[in-house]
Amino acid sequence: MEKLFRYTLAALISTVAGFQFLQVITRYVFETPIMGLEEVAMIPTLWLYILGAVNASREDTQIRANVLEIFLSTERARHILLVVSETCSLVISIWLTSWAWNYFRYALRVDKETPTLYLPTLIYESALFFGLLLMTLYTAWHLLGHLRALLRGGAGLDTPIDHEHPHTSELDEFKVLERSEDKSHG
Amino acid sequence: ATLKISHVRPQGAIIDQEINAFASEVNKATDGDLKIKIYAASALGDYTSVQERISVGAIDMAVQPAAAAADRKMQISSFPYIAGNWEQARKIYGPNGAIYNTMKELYAKQDITMLAAYPVYFGGIALNREAVAAGDPNVAKGIKVRVPGIKSFQLTGDALGYISSPIPFSEAFTAVQTGVVDGVIGSGAEGYYASFRDVTKTYIPINTHFEVWYMIINSETLADMDADDRQALQQAALAFEANRWERAKSDQAAYEQKLADNGATIVRLTDDELEATAQKVRTDVWPQILEDVGADWGQSILDQAAN
Amino acid sequence: MVEIALLAFLVLIFLLSLGVPLPYCFGAGLMVMTLVGDATMKGMMLWGFSQLTNPVLLAIPLFVFAGTIMSVSGIAASLLKFVNVFVGRVRGGLGVVASVSCAIIGAISGSGLTGIAAIGPLLIPEMERKGYPRAYATALIANSSVLGLLIPPSVTMIVFGWVTETSILASFLATLGPGLLIMINFAIVNLVMARKFPLVLDQQIEFGEMMKQAGRNTVHAIPALLMPVIILGGIYGGVMTPTEAAAVAVIYALPVGFMIYKGLTWQSFLESGKESATAVGAILIMILFSLMLSQIFVMEDIPQALVEAIFEITTDKTLLLLLVTLFLFLIGMVVNDITAIILTAPLLMPLMEALGVSPIQFAAIMGVTTAMGGVTPPYASILYLGARIGNVKFTEIIKPAMLLLLFGYLPVVALVLIWPELSEFIPQMMGY
Numbered sequence: 001m002e003k004l005f006r007y008t009l010a011a012l013i014s015t016v017a018g019f020q021f022l023q024v025i026t027r028y029v030f031e032t033p034i035m036g037l038e039e040v041a042m043i044p045t046l047w048l049y050i051l052g053a054v055n056a057s058r059e060d061t062q063i064r065a066n067v068l069e070i071f072l073s074t075e076r077a078r079h080i081l082l083v084v085s086e087t088c089s090l091v092i093s094i095w096l097t098s099w100a101w102n103y104f105r106y107a108l109r110v111d112k113e114t115p116t117l118y119l120p121t122l123i124y125e126s127a128l129f130f131g132l133l134l135m136t137l138y139t140a141w142h143l144l145g146h147l148r149a150l151l152r153g154g155a156g157l158d159t160p161i162d163h164e165h166p167h168t169s170e171l172d173e174f175k176v177l178e179r180s181e182d183k184s185h186g
Numbered sequence: 187a188t189l190k191i192s193h194v195r196p197q198g199a200i201i202d203q204e205i206n207a208f209a210s211e212v213n214k215a216t217d218g219d220l221k222i223k224i225y226a227a228s229a230l231g232d233y234t235s236v237q238e239r240i241s242v243g244a245i246d247m248a249v250q251p252a253a254a255a256a257d258r259k260m261q262i263s264s265f266p267y268i269a270g271n272w273e274q275a276r277k278i279y280g281p282n283g284a285i286y287n288t289m290k291e292l293y294a295k296q297d298i299t300m301l302a303a304y305p306v307y308f309g310g311i312a313l314n315r316e317a318v319a320a321g322d323p324n325v326a327k328g329i330k331v332r333v334p335g336i337k338s339f340q341l342t343g344d345a346l347g348y349i350s351s352p353i354p355f356s357e358a359f360t361a362v363q364t365g366v367v368d369g370v371i372g373s374g375a376e377g378y379y380a381s382f383r384d385v386t387k388t389y390i391p392i393n394t395h396f397e398v399w400y401m402i403i404n405s406e407t408l409a410d411m412d413a414d415d416r417q418a419l420q421q422a423a424l425a426f427e428a429n430r431w432e433r434a435k436s437d438q439a440a441y442e443q444k445l446a447d448n449g450a451t452i453v454r455l456t457d458d459e460l461e462a463t464a465q466k467v468r469t470d471v472w473p474q475i476l477e478d479v480g481a482d483w484g485q486s487i488l489d490q491a492a493n
Numbered sequence: 494m495v496e497i498a499l500l501a502f503l504v505l506i507f508l509l510s511l512g513v514p515l516p517y518c519f520g521a522g523l524m525v526m527t528l529v530g531d532a533t534m535k536g537m538m539l540w541g542f543s544q545l546t547n548p549v550l551l552a553i554p555l556f557v558f559a560g561t562i563m564s565v566s567g568i569a570a571s572l573l574k575f576v577n578v579f580v581g582r583v584r585g586g587l588g589v590v591a592s593v594s595c596a597i598i599g600a601i602s603g604s605g606l607t608g609i610a611a612i613g614p615l616l617i618p619e620m621e622r623k624g625y626p627r628a629y630a631t632a633l634i635a636n637s638s639v640l641g642l643l644i645p646p647s648v649t650m651i652v653f654g655w656v657t658e659t660s661i662l663a664s665f666l667a668t669l670g671p672g673l674l675i676m677i678n679f680a681i682v683n684l685v686m687a688r689k690f691p692l693v694l695d696q697q698i699e700f701g702e703m704m705k706q707a708g709r710n711t712v713h714a715i716p717a718l719l720m721p722v723i724i725l726g727g728i729y730g731g732v733m734t735p736t737e738a739a740a741v742a743v744i745y746a747l748p749v750g751f752m753i754y755k756g757l758t759w760q761s762f763l764e765s766g767k768e769s770a771t772a773v774g775a776i777l778i779m780i781l782f783s784l785m786l787s788q789i790f791v792m793e794d795i796p797q798a799l800v801e802a803i804f805e806i807t808t809d810k811t812l813l814l815l816l817v818t819l820f821l822f823l824i825g826m827v828v829n830d831i832t833a834i835i836l837t838a839p840l841l842m843p844l845m846e847a848l849g850v851s852p853i854q855f856a857a858i859m860g861v862t863t864a865m866g867g868v869t870p871p872y873a874s875i876l877y878l879g880a881r882i883g884n885v886k887f888t889e890i891i892k893p894a895m896l897l898l899l900f901g902y903l904p905v906v907a908l909v910l911i912w913p914e915l916s917e918f919i920p921q922m923m924g925y
């Protein structure tokens with residue numbers, strides 16, 4: 001799954017950059033902008049956003065404010081807090097997904113088209129429903145994980161939380177930056 | 187009940203004043219049964235999404251251009267060079283005109299009732315530089331103009347000898363200001379004065395298209411009103427429309443003057459030049475868009491409009 | 494309806510402090526408005542999603558991606574050597590190198606994390622070797638890293654321009670003046686602090702030798718220094734829109750990263766792409782629901798009601814600006830920069846208009862206060878990243894970090910408030 005997301009997302013963001021680059025080249029260098037290019041570019045762009053969000057749910061790196069965590073002392077307390085917050089998330093996510101389903105059915109019925117190439121907009125409009133559905137499933141999955149950890153018990157739950165090296169979800173998203181080691185000094 | 191109405195211009199613009207007058211007229215005529223709450227400056231979203239939200243009943247009303255996403259036939263509303271002057275325009279876009287009736291039918295299919303057509307202006311070209319052979323469509327001008335992402339405008343820009351560059355509206359002003367493009371197609375004097383006056387050095391009233399907005403309402407909302415209120419609302423809409431036809435022509439002249447006062451050069455074309463331009467666009471652009479909307483259907487409406 | 498909006502906001506804040514992901518916090522706000530109040534979700538998904546089709550947003554992942562590629566590829570070493578040639582030999586000069594290099598990185602990247610990530614691993618050990626306390630060095634670089642959000646391009650200013658319908662180019666320039674001032678201020682504070690440290694100085698070298706080094710290091714830094722020239726020159730020179738410039742930055746960074754600085758590998762390229770996409774997905778899904786909530790607020794006239802309620806209390810401009818800044822500072826403590834803007838800009842914009850604060854000055858106020866959020870605990874991503882990279886404990890870094898914030902950063906925040914020209918001068922010079 002990691003590999004799938006890695007390749008898909010890297011391919012999408014590169015494609016999107018490529019389309020914009022092409023737009024500049026055709027307009028500025030060749031002076032013949034391609035009609036409808038921006039409509040085609042919309043497809044990978046919106047899927048990039050939505051699949052990026054799905055991946056954030058998968059990796060559990062959605063943006064959060066972990067304010068309460070500083071007051072917690074053990075892993076057990078953290079898991080309990082997570083069970084509470086993930087349960088809230090799950091309920092809200094299901095509610096949002098049901099409205100996205102509503103929108104998906106509407107888009108299916110109305111069958112809209114882009115203004116110059118007449119591409120069916122459903123190609124990217126469907127992303128929202130499928131994206132939210134996957135996010136809901138991943139939220140449920142994480143909730144299950146925390147419940148299982150609590151039920152399993154064990155010494156791991158009594159491990160104190162490391163307050164000296166705190167983290168935020170943003171940092172989990174940019175692991176690649178952290179790995180950038182000193183290349184010239186060895 | 188309170189009806190939410192959306193429009194695309196800032197507070198205090200002519201349309202805003204006219205909708206305000208309409209709203210108080212409705213309020214008075216229904217003894218306060220119907221209140222109208224105005225959302226200016228696309229506060230509820232761009233006209234495409236507003237039209238969809240009216241269709242599903244999330245917003246009640248709007249005065250705005252027709253969005254063709256759900257039905258490409260609606261492009262007939264912004265078809266270039268159908269009307270040559272204000273008299274023709276009133277015949278075609280005014281009450282019971284060919285396009286008026288067609289749009290009413292098309293809206294109905296989206297659960298929307300068209301209450302009135304609102305003539306705005308004949309379109310033109312605004313440039314951030316001096317014009318090149320403005321009256322001769324056959325000269326390649328080497329001038330990049332921003333066109334909205336709508337096929338007829340892109341083709342029209344090309345047919346007039348410009349380099350059509352599709353740039354989204356949100357980036358258009360900056361693009362003209364920095365020189366990514368040298369001008370804009372797709373609006374008219376009033377629209378350019380509202381959004382582009384600081385970057386307009388030249389304005390060419392070349393009548394690209396006839397800009398018309400529609401006062402629309404969700405059909406169910408209209409049907410659910412009690413009969414007197416509905417009657418009053420429809421009456422007020424007709425008055426709103428009639429008033430507009432009286433003012434539209436002089437408003438256009440006034441906005442051209444405002445552009446000129448703001449330092450823009452107005453490049454007027456002769457009747458012959460306008461006719462040659464219209465002819466070129468009809469030959470180059472019409473067949474392609476007719477193909478898209480259904481050639482027989484489209485042609486039958488153009489024929490009605492021509493009579 | 495105002496009471497229900499208030500309830501929605503309280504529920505939002507409550508869930509936020511429980512650690513519920515932000516998109517769902519906004520979702521809960523929507524639930525309150527529609528289930529408790531009588532607002533409708535009908536057509537709301539459709540509207541929200543159509544907002545995401547605005548190409549301006551695309552600049553966010555692309556600027557982040559370009560910055561990440563450059564950082565991962567190892568340009569930092571060449572930039573450091575380049576800056577070091579000019580100021581490295583002064584007593585306390587290495588600290589100046591830190592803040593100037595972060596500013597240059599800021600002109601390449603749109604994010605506040607890139608500076609500490611790129612510069613930190615090289616400069617922290619180097620500064621420690623020269624006699625700076627490790628925690629101080631880390632805090633200095635982390636604080637300077639904030640410049641990534643103030644020197645254009647900047648993702649926070651893209652988001653600000655987008656939600657408030659202010660020109661993005663003008664918003665970019667609004668924080669440039671304050672950003673440069675903060676850079677200078679950090680340098681000065683550092684020179685003062687450096688007197689207390691037992692610093693080891695580089696041997697003085699002859700002028701000729703210095704020029705030779707300067708030449709060599711400059712040549713090696715040119716591909717990196719060209720990047721801001723291409724981005725900003727391209728935008729302000731009328732070649733491309735900001736979104737296109739972001740794409741060009743990515744396309745430019747690739748060969749530079751693979752072939753010139755050579756730090757970029759196939760794997761780190763994929764990783765950078767994935768992480769940039771995930772970061773932007775997480776931001777945009779949050780933006781999506783926050784927009785829906787503020788759209789419902791607009792439909793119910795909440796922003797105007799809010800302005801009226803505030804004006805009931807006071808109409809004093811200075812006092813209100815001070816309160817707004819304090820409010821933004823508190824918000825910045827618990828959420829990150831972009832979230833802070835999303836949360837507050839649409840609500841505060843009508844107030845600023847009513848107060849007669851220009852959109853450009855407001856952009857600068859938002860820019861500097863929310864950027865500061867990255868180094869103010871408890872939610873301090875930039876500081877945390879610094880602590881990890883510098884391998885220092887959070888409790889050690891906090892004191893020097895707050896000291897730098899107090900003397901280096903806050904004076905500029907105060908200036909932004911009372912001196913509109915600081916933010917407006919550069920935009921006006923460029924015709925905004």
Ligand code: NA
Nearest residue numbers: 599641644646
């Ligand atoms: Na930056």
Ligand code: NA
Nearest residue numbers: 825866869872
């Ligand atoms: Na913070």
